[in-house]
Amino acid sequence: MNAPERKSLARGKLLPFSLTLFVIALDQFTKALIIRYFPQNGSYIKEVFGNDLLWITHVRNKAIAFSLGQNLTESLRPLVFVVFPIAALGFLIWYYWKSKDLSTVQRWAIAGIIGGGIGNIIDRIARPDGVVDFISVKFYGLFGLERWPTFNVADSSVVISGLILIATMFFAVPKEAPQSEAGKAGQKTPEEAQTGEP
Numbered sequence: 001m002n003a004p005e006r007k008s009l010a011r012g013k014l015l016p017f018s019l020t021l022f023v024i025a026l027d028q029f030t031k032a033l034i035i036r037y038f039p040q041n042g043s044y045i046k047e048v049f050g051n052d053l054l055w056i057t058h059v060r061n062k063a064i065a066f067s068l069g070q071n072l073t074e075s076l077r078p079l080v081f082v083v084f085p086i087a088a089l090g091f092l093i094w095y096y097w098k099s100k101d102l103s104t105v106q107r108w109a110i111a112g113i114i115g116g117g118i119g120n121i122i123d124r125i126a127r128p129d130g131v132v133d134f135i136s137v138k139f140y141g142l143f144g145l146e147r148w149p150t151f152n153v154a155d156s157s158v159v160i161s162g163l164i165l166i167a168t169m170f171f172a173v174p175k176e177a178p179q180s181e182a183g184k185a186g187q188k189t190p191e192e193a194q195t196g197e198p
Helices: 005-014 017-037 077-098 104-126 153-170 192-194
Strands: 054-062 129-136
Touching: 005 104, 017 054, 017 077, 017 104, 017 129, 017 153, 077 104, 104 153
Parallel strands: none
Antiparallel strands: 054 129
16 A cells, blocks of 8 residues: 555544544533533423423433443442543544444444543543433333433434444445456456366
C-alpha cells in the first residue's frame, strides 16, 4: 500500500468519529437543558404530543441500563460503572482502528456506540447524582412494562448503533477473493496451468 492509499484509509477511519463527537455534544447539550429547566426526580412531566406516548422528565440513574447494579456498594460503583466501561471503550477503539474487515456501515455504528458510551461516562464522573435520563416512552404493557425505562440521547445512540452493527453481521455481503493480474486478464495462472483447470 502506497502513501496516498494509507492516507485515504486513515481519513476513512477518522470520518466516522465525527458521529462520535456529534453524539457526545448532543447528549451533553440536551442533559444540560434538562438540568436547567426540569426539576429532578420526575416531579415534572412534559407531554410532547399532548398525551402519554412520549414524556420529557428529569430522573437520575446511578446504575446502568434498566437500573442494573443499583444495589452495588459505593466502593464498587466506580469500578463497575466507570473503569470497566472505559476499558471496554478502549478495546472497541483499538479493534476499530486495527481491524481491516469492518465495513463502512460497521465503522459508523461502532462510532455511534463509542459516542453514547462516552456521553454516559461523563455523567458518571461529573454528576454525582447519577446519569441524567429524560425520555420516557409508553410501552403499552409489552414485556410487562407500562413505560420503557427512562433514557437519554447516549442510550439511544448505543442501542440504535448496536442494532445496526448486529444486523450488518447477520446480513454482511461476503467479500470477493482478490484476483491475480493473470486472472483479471483472462490468462491462466501457473497453478491453473499445472492442474489444467480453467
